[in-house]
Amino acid sequence: MNEMLKIPLTDINAAPPFKTRARQALGDDQLRRNFRTAMDSLMTKRLASMSDADERERLRELGNRTRARALSKLPELLERLEANLKRNGVQVHWAETTAEANAIVQQIAERHAAKLLIKGKSMVSEEMDMNHVLGAQGIDCLESDMGEYIIQLAGEKPSHIIMPAIHLNRQQVGTLFHEHLAEPYTTDVDELIQTGRRVLRQKFFEADIGISGVNFAVAETGTLLLVENEGNGRMSTTVPPVHIAVTGIEKVVENLRDVVPLLSLLTRSALGQPITTYVNMISGPRKAEELDGPREVHLVLLDNGRSQAFADSELRQTLNCIRCGACMNHCPVYTRIGGHAYGEVYPGPIGAIITPHLVGLEQAPDHPSASSLCGACGEVCPVKIPIPALLRRLREENVKAPNAEPHLLRGQGSKFSARERWTWHAWQNLYTSPLLYRGFSYLATRFGRFTPGQLGPWTEHHSAPRPAARSLHELARDHLEKRP
Amino acid sequence: MSARDNILAKLRGSLQGTQPLADTFDEALVTEPWRYPPAERVARLRTLMETVHTETHLTTAADWPALVERVLAERGLDQLLIAPGTPHGACLVERWQGDGSPRWKAYDRPVEEWKAELFNDTPASLTGTLGALASTGSLVLWPDRQEPRLMSLVPPLHIALLRASTVVDNFYELQQQHRWQDGMPTNALLISGPSKTADIEQVLAYGAHGPKDLVVLIVEDE
Amino acid sequence: MNDLFHNAAPNATRTAPPLAPPRTYPPQKPTQVYLFGTCVVDLFYPEAGMDSIRLLEREGIRVHFPQAQSCCGQPAYTSGYTEEARAVARTQLALFAEPWPVVVPSGSCAGMLRHHYAELFADEPDTLRQVRDLAERTYELAEFLLHVCQVDYQDRGAPTKVALHTSCSARREMQTHLHGRALLGQLQAVERVDHDHESECCGFGGTFSVRMPDISGAMVADKTRALQDSGAAQVLTADCGCLMNINGALEKQRAALRGEHLASFLWRRIGGAV
Numbered sequence: 001m002n003e004m005l006k007i008p009l010t011d012i013n014a015a016p017p018f019k020t021r022a023r024q025a026l027g028d029d030q031l032r033r034n035f036r037t038a039m040d041s042l043m044t045k046r047l048a049s050m051s052d053a054d055e056r057e058r059l060r061e062l063g064n065r066t067r068a069r070a071l072s073k074l075p076e077l078l079e080r081l082e083a084n085l086k087r088n089g090v091q092v093h094w095a096e097t098t099a100e101a102n103a104i105v106q107q108i109a110e111r112h113a114a115k116l117l118i119k120g121k122s123m124v125s126e127e128m129d130m131n132h133v134l135g136a137q138g139i140d141c142l143e144s145d146m147g148e149y150i151i152q153l154a155g156e157k158p159s160h161i162i163m164p165a166i167h168l169n170r171q172q173v174g175t176l177f178h179e180h181l182a183e184p185y186t187t188d189v190d191e192l193i194q195t196g197r198r199v200l201r202q203k204f205f206e207a208d209i210g211i212s213g214v215n216f217a218v219a220e221t222g223t224l225l226l227v228e229n230e231g232n233g234r235m236s237t238t239v240p241p242v243h244i245a246v247t248g249i250e251k252v253v254e255n256l257r258d259v260v261p262l263l264s265l266l267t268r269s270a271l272g273q274p275i276t277t278y279v280n281m282i283s284g285p286r287k288a289e290e291l292d293g294p295r296e297v298h299l300v301l302l303d304n305g306r307s308q309a310f311a312d313s314e315l316r317q318t319l320n321c322i323r324c325g326a327c328m329n330h331c332p333v334y335t336r337i338g339g340h341a342y343g344e345v346y347p348g349p350i351g352a353i354i355t356p357h358l359v360g361l362e363q364a365p366d367h368p369s370a371s372s373l374c375g376a377c378g379e380v381c382p383v384k385i386p387i388p389a390l391l392r393r394l395r396e397e398n399v400k401a402p403n404a405e406p407h408l409l410r411g412q413g414s415k416f417s418a419r420e421r422w423t424w425h426a427w428q429n430l431y432t433s434p435l436l437y438r439g440f441s442y443l444a445t446r447f448g449r450f451t452p453g454q455l456g457p458w459t460e461h462h463s464a465p466r467p468a469a470r471s472l473h474e475l476a477r478d479h480l481e482k483r484p
Numbered sequence: 485m486s487a488r489d490n491i492l493a494k495l496r497g498s499l500q501g502t503q504p505l506a507d508t509f510d511e512a513l514v515t516e517p518w519r520y521p522p523a524e525r526v527a528r529l530r531t532l533m534e535t536v537h538t539e540t541h542l543t544t545a546a547d548w549p550a551l552v553e554r555v556l557a558e559r560g561l562d563q564l565l566i567a568p569g570t571p572h573g574a575c576l577v578e579r580w581q582g583d584g585s586p587r588w589k590a591y592d593r594p595v596e597e598w599k600a601e602l603f604n605d606t607p608a609s610l611t612g613t614l615g616a617l618a619s620t621g622s623l624v625l626w627p628d629r630q631e632p633r634l635m636s637l638v639p640p641l642h643i644a645l646l647r648a649s650t651v652v653d654n655f656y657e658l659q660q661q662h663r664w665q666d667g668m669p670t671n672a673l674l675i676s677g678p679s680k681t682a683d684i685e686q687v688l689a690y691g692a693h694g695p696k697d698l699v700v701l702i703v704e705d706e
Numbered sequence: 707m708n709d710l711f712h713n714a715a716p717n718a719t720r721t722a723p724p725l726a727p728p729r730t731y732p733p734q735k736p737t738q739v740y741l742f743g744t745c746v747v748d749l750f751y752p753e754a755g756m757d758s759i760r761l762l763e764r765e766g767i768r769v770h771f772p773q774a775q776s777c778c779g780q781p782a783y784t785s786g787y788t789e790e791a792r793a794v795a796r797t798q799l800a801l802f803a804e805p806w807p808v809v810v811p812s813g814s815c816a817g818m819l820r821h822h823y824a825e826l827f828a829d830e831p832d833t834l835r836q837v838r839d840l841a842e843r844t845y846e847l848a849e850f851l852l853h854v855c856q857v858d859y860q861d862r863g864a865p866t867k868v869a870l871h872t873s874c875s876a877r878r879e880m881q882t883h884l885h886g887r888a889l890l891g892q893l894q895a896v897e898r899v900d901h902d903h904e905s906e907c908c909g910f911g912g913t914f915s916v917r918m919p920d921i922s923g924a925m926v927a928d929k930t931r932a933l934q935d936s937g938a939a940q941v942l943t944a945d946c947g948c949l950m951n952i953n954g955a956l957e958k959q960r961a962a963l964r965g966e967h968l969a970s971f972l973w974r975r976i977g978g979a980v
Contacts, residue, residue: 023920038686055517057725058510064722065508072719073504075495088668094488146692147683163683170685193681193689200693205603221668231637231679231694238633238671239595249491254507256665260514260656271682274532275620278694279674287670292595292632303487307494313717316498332907336924370918372911372925373784374874384722389825395786424782428790431745432797434774444749457916461923462954465750472743472752476759476771483768502718 018343018366025337031167035335038166042329045272046380063265064384066258067320070250074310077219077252078301084222088284090297098128101302105130105211105244108298109139112242114208118200120226120233121145122213123161123323124246126345127304127358130211141211144200144232146193153180159339161346162270162325167338200232210236210294214247215322216262217299220255223283224299227267227276234280243285243294249301250310250319262322265382269324305357305410312408314393318353320383327377327387333370342367349377353390361398361411368394369415441471511656518619518654525618525651526702532621536677537690539699548572548645548701549579555643555699556586556608563587565602565609565639567630572612572645591635602634608641615650617658622674623700624658633671642695644675648704731853732807738768739850740808742798744815745777746946747967754946754967758811758847761973765855769809772801778818783826785913792826799823799836807843809850811969812945813876816846821879846876847969848885848944861893862977869901869938871908871929871952871965873945882944886968890942893975901936903928910951926955934963941965 025031050056070077082092095101105128109117117134119125119141131141131152143152147164151157153176158164165173170187178185183195212233216225224245226233237243253259267273286293309315328334328348339347344355344364352367361368368391377387394409399420402413430436448467455464485493520528530540543551556564566588567573573590580588591609595602611631614624623644627633636642652658655674659665664672679694690696739762747755759769775798783791798819802808810816820841827833851857870890876882883905890898909915909925930952933941943949943965953965 019918019920022918026920026924034685041686052517055513058513061722061725062508062510062513065505068719068721069505069507072499072502075492075499076504078492078495094486094491096487096490100487144693145683146681150683163686165683166686168684170687173684189684189687190689192684193692197691197693201603204693205599220665223668229679230681230692232692234633234637234673235693238637249495255509256668257509257656257659260654260659261510263655264514275622275674275676277536277675277677277680279622279676281668281672282670283668283672284670289629290632290670291591291593291629292634293670301491303491303494307491307498310495311498313720317720332909332925333918333921336921368786369914370921372874372907372909372914372922374907374911375878376874376905376907379878386722392784392786395784396788397786399786421787424785424787424790427782428793431776431779431794434776437776441749457919458954459958460919461926461958462951463957465950465954467749468752470752472748472755473771473773475752475756476741476743477773479756479759480769480771498717499719500717502715505719505721 018341018364018370021341021343022337022370025341030169031338032336034167034169035338038163039329039335042271046269046326046329047272049268049272049274059261059265060382060384062261063322063382064320066253066262067322067383068317070253070258071310071316071319073254074250074252077254078249081217081219081222081252084219085299088222090222090284090299093298093300095300096303098302098304101128101246101300101304102130102133104300105246106134106137106139108242108244109134109209112208114139114242116203116207117141117209117211118203118207118236118240119143119148120210120212120228120236121148122211122246123345124213124248124302125211126158127302128246142203142207144203144236146196146230149196149200150176153177157340159347160325160328161323167340204235204239207236207240209242209244210238210240212237212243212245214245214251214299215266216259217247217252218256218259219252221283223256223281225259226280226282227263227278228280229277231278234278237280237282238293241294242296242298243282244298244300246300246302249303249306266322266324269326269380269382305359308409309354309357315357315390317385318357318390320385321350321354322383323350324382326380326382330376330380332374332376333372342370349387349391353385353387353394356394356409356411361394361409361414363411365398365411365414368398438473441473445469445471514656515654520618520653525653526648528618529616529621529651530702533677533700536621536680538677539697540702541700542702542704545703545705548703549576551701552576552610552643553586559641559697561586561607561641563589563607565589565591565606565635567591567611567635569630570612572610573630576610591632595632595634602638606639608643609635609639610643610645611636613644613646613650614662615652615658616646617653617655617674618651619654620674620676622676625673625675626669627671627673628669636673636675637694640691640695641697641699643699643701646700646702648702735765735855736767736807738770738804738806740770740772740802740804740806742775742778742802742808742810742815742819743771744810744812744946746950747811750950751946751967754811754969757967757969757973757978758809760978761847761851761969762809764978765857767855770806775801778815779826780815780818780822781912783818783822784911788826795823795826796833799833799840802840805843807845807850807854808840809845809847811847811967812947813846813880813882814873814945814947816844817875817879819844846880846882846885846944848882848889849880852885852888857889857892859889859892859972859976861895861975863893863895863975865895865897866940867897867899867938868940868942868971869899869933869936870968871901871904871933871941871943871948873910873943873948874907876945877905886942886944889968889972896975899936899938901938902932904932908948908951910947912947915951926951930955930959930961930963934961938963940971942968942971944968
């Protein structure tokens with residue numbers, strides 16, 4: 001940012017895209033119902049699987065330390081991971097941007113004249129917008145996770161990082177299958193799933209390349225660990241002759257044993273399960289004597305702004321995340337507006353703290369404010385990311401002058417408002433001067449009856465607050481002066 | 485400078501002057517809450533597996549082949565994918581010589597040579613297991629040349645043979661027992677039930693992409 | 707803040723603070739305390755502040771109210787105006803110099819003093835000493851009455867049903883919901899009823915309610931609905947931010963139900979005459 005920046009004046013009451021989307025979502029009864037029911041269920045399940053408070057809290061602390069340890073030696077672990085993966089026969093690629101990552105995947109696809117890529121679940125591939133970018137190059141990317149497949153048919157993005165189609169009801173899914181797959185219309189969930197199974201089974205069979213994410217990349221052994229309930233991940237990473245895994249640079253853990261507490265935290269926090277149906281640990285392509293498995297395995301390590309978060313020791317904690325979704329399950333804001341309202345790859349609390357690093361604060365200026373700082377997310381995060389503190393920090397970065405030093409984040413000052421800064425400075429003057437405050441409170445209490453009935457956004461949902469006739473300062477002074 | 489160089493340089497720059505954190509791995513925390521009296525291990529495994537719709541049976545070295553036949557017959561199936569090179573595979577080969585026996589076939593060539601048959605005409609498979617975890621109700625598989633990866637994934641019915649003596653308490657114990665940190669196979673798996681999904685309205689449905697049916701035969705060998 | 711790091715480098719990777727042992731309380735009731743009234747109580751709910759003073763004096767405690775106090779600084783802090791928050795916080799620090807407990811009739815403000823002042827002054831070791839000392843002796847009102855004064859209230863009121871809403875920071879930082887419940891449990895003719903999604907935020911969040919009025923409005927609509935459906939005749943809360951939010955919404959809805967500060971309710975129930 002070298003040019004002289006015009007300091008934008010932002011009206012606190014303006015309605016930028018996020019607020020418009022939020023308002024729309026708030027008025028959508030089906031969305032509200034679906035999310036409320038689903039989030040209540042997920043919160044209950046989590047608690048049921050973590051009912052021993054002592055074990056839970058100690059495990060969260062261990063999870064935090066394990067992730068922090070990995071981050072504290074991240075470059076070394078990435079090198080060790082790469083060396084061991086290579087030794088195991090996996091090809092490792094690095095990408096600073098999503099464009100680079102897509103180019104790497106495209107190159108591999110072109111080398112194999114691949115026309116169909118089948119995808120297990122990968123949020124990083126959503127960051128890359130892989131389906132669109134490669135689709136434009138004539139390479140089809142088909143989702144195979146049931147939820148992802150459904151929303152791909154609908155032309156939508158996921159609304160939750162674990163349950164992508166949570167905003168849809170069975171009638172909508174039935175209609176989608178009926179219209180896109182020429183299946184007879186049904187709302188029977190078992191029948192719908194069997195249709196998905198049948199259609200996608202043929203695709204696993206045909207696909208040229210399988211794409212997956214990575215839940216944990218183990219440096220010690222050069223292993224990619226993937227969790228899932230459906231089996232599409234195993235299919236995608238075993239049937240096609242080529243497997244490409246894409247992941248963020250922060251997903252590496254030091255030792256194989258580190259996976260033990262993190263896996264337990266992940267499955268219990270996400271869906272209240274002791275474990276997922278499949279835990280798939282991949283340490284290389286098909287060996288000479290083996291009869292199946294991909295002949296080529298690739299790992300793409302993506303930065304895409306993670307190094308920006310990493311650069312600041314407080315914000316670095318954002319990268320502890322193991323993508324369980326518990327934060328959004330417990331978020332009263334997310335529950336009411338759903339995932340699409342956030343307009344970015346990751347919704348909810350984790351979305352609010354990671355998105356500024358991935359796309360810049362200027363792209364998501366309202367994310368840090370989309371929270372009452374209730375702290376429910378921080379309370380359940382299995383790796384103890386201090387989400388409310390990070391939201392507060394991002395707010396601070398957001399209201400700085402855009403060219404203030406130190407300049408740590410892209411889009412710093414996206415919510416800078418000279419008027420608001422001035423208001424808070426006036427507040428400061430008032431509240432640091434007992435004399436000024438006394439004068440102010442005298443005016444507020446004596447003329448409180450003149451408080452207007454309409455007070456901007458407050459009176460949309462509340463009556464206007466009226467100051468009392470006398471302040472506590474006055475009442476307390478009178479009362480305490482009367483004491484012996 | 486390559487992307488690799490740039491990324492590593494940024495990360496190193498951010499950590500300048502710092503020390504890596506000490507390893508505070510807590511063995512007690514990941515094992516003590518997940519320890520069971522030996523007599524309860526198998527029972528707990530069965531309970532957890534059955535909760536997610538796995539069919540489990542306690543059996544003996546002498547009885548398990550007949551049990552396999554019964555499992556197949558109950559489902560109207562008459563063929564099974566097995567590994568004749570394994571002791572359990574060889575046992576079935578020998579047993580199923582005569583008329584009326586289920587037909588068996590082997591996964592004995594690269595998948596490319598018979599993929600259509602594997603996908604479309606292989607209703608059931610039988611594999612061994614490395615062991616199981618009582619804590620989470622999970623089978624442990626290390627696919628190999630004899631029993632390749634897709635054997636426990638593609639056929640809609642997967643029958644798994646588990647020796648009771650190989651059931652351990654928890655994942656950490658398993659890793660230590662087999663010294664996984666010294667070297668991992670191409671693929672290691674924990675399988676904890678038939679395939680499932682709750683992606684539509686959170687309604688649980690079985691048989692998404694992996695086997696719809698998982699049957700575990702626990703051979704008491706202690 | 708430096709003791710959160712395993713080494714002194716400011717850019718060292720942070721770990722979460724270790725699990726804190728439960729708070730220990732002084733074995734004896736003190737004879738003197740400060741009251742930190744809070745800015746919302748000062749202008750909008752001064753009677754709640756007075757009832758807090760009365761409840762403390764009833765225990766034989768002499769209450770001091772430094773007239774120069776104003777605000778804990780939280781509104782600016784949560785909005786990202788850290789410099790301004792720090793300036794206001796600094797002036798409060800100077801006012802509570804005696805080694806007396808500081809009692810706060812608001813969980814969120816108590817939490818600010820107890821947990822967040824250390825963050826504000828992380829880079830000032832001298833001030834940090836003062837902050838730690840203050841944090842050690844900061845108590846939310848219900849907590850103080852229950853655990854330090856060890857009150858044993860006798861209920862003089864008619865049977866009634868109440869619902870208790872606890873602010874998020876009070877709940878998560880100060881366990882105020884437990885203290886409030888215990889105090890209400892002492893009142894024989896009071897039945898406390900649960901309300902749906904009781905631990906969920908009411909939507910106030912300070913400036914959140916004016917920055918994101920639609921979302922906040924939806925949250926308070928659900929909260930007031932739940933409170934009304936609970937069958938309670940009255941809502942109680944130990945936090946005036948929430949009180950302003952909930953009562954403001956109930957009034958706008960022209961609902962019959964209203965909220966009151968826990969201190970005022972307690973004072974009235976135990977027969978306090980003014």
